[in-house]
Amino acid sequence: MNDKKSFILYAEWETLVSKLSDEDAGKLFRAIFAYNATREEQDLPAAADMLFSIMRMCFDKDIDKWESTRRSRAAAGSEGGKARAESIRKQTVANEANTTVAKDDEANQAVNVNVNVNGYVGAEGSTEVRGTGEGKPSQPSPNSHPNKTQPKKFTKPTLDEVIDYCELRKNRVDPERFYNHYERVGWMVGKNKMKDWRAAVRYWEKSDAPVSSAGKPPDPAGVHFALENKRQPSGGEYFDDIFMGE
Numbered sequence: 001m002n003d004k005k006s007f008i009l010y011a012e013w014e015t016l017v018s019k020l021s022d023e024d025a026g027k028l029f030r031a032i033f034a035y036n037a038t039r040e041e042q043d044l045p046a047a048a049d050m051l052f053s054i055m056r057m058c059f060d061k062d063i064d065k066w067e068s069t070r071r072s073r074a075a076a077g078s079e080g081g082k083a084r085a086e087s088i089r090k091q092t093v094a095n096e097a098n099t100t101v102a103k104d105d106e107a108n109q110a111v112n113v114n115v116n117v118n119g120y121v122g123a124e125g126s127t128e129v130r131g132t133g134e135g136k137p138s139q140p141s142p143n144s145h146p147n148k149t150q151p152k153k154f155t156k157p158t159l160d161e162v163i164d165y166c167e168l169r170k171n172r173v174d175p176e177r178f179y180n181h182y183e184r185v186g187w188m189v190g191k192n193k194m195k196d197w198r199a200a201v202r203y204w205e206k207s208d209a210p211v212s213s214a215g216k217p218p219d220p221a222g223v224h225f226a227l228e229n230k231r232q233p234s235g236g237e238y239f240d241d242i243f244m245g246e
Helices: 011-017 022-038 046-109 159-169 175-184 197-207 223-230 237-244
Strands: 117-121 127-131
Touching: 011 046, 022 046, 046 159, 159 175, 159 197, 175 197
Parallel strands: none
Antiparallel strands: 117 127
């Protein structure tokens, strides 16, 4: 039995059916219903059987057309399902990237910590810190730095993470070129360990530009330019981002 729930009776058959006796016409209609449900033929009187043979060709044509349409719609539905699944995957990746950026922003804001101490710069640049509460004056840790937190531990990204971040920023940085470069140099920037690969991507956005007016090609990794800025009294902010995080 097929899934087709209806069939067509053509008005032009009425003249032929009217030539049959009521008994033969009744048998013909029973045969019509049985054939459209199971495609099995019934034994009919000669006149009714001849008329059924004409009708059967139309029924077969209609059933084949219905089957073809059903298969086409099923295939289209499958492709549509795949497209929707891919759209959901991309949206999920974008949401995860937005969450990562939001967490980075929260970490940046956490650097500004309110410390309940008063300090002043003494002779020869020395710093004395006095506590305002009771008990012994608080002293800075030998390894601490005023108004700065310890840098976050660097975690090497995957190529997919670099691709997603570049797509999110809509920049011209080649993710594979970026990843392969730092993978080759052990995720080092000059002689220093990288601290924030996202800051490095943002620096590449600025350094990965067309040839300058002086005719010098840009440094692909931006490393030499960053090191040069680091030696200057001012500048080098992007270099600090790469080493210290944001």
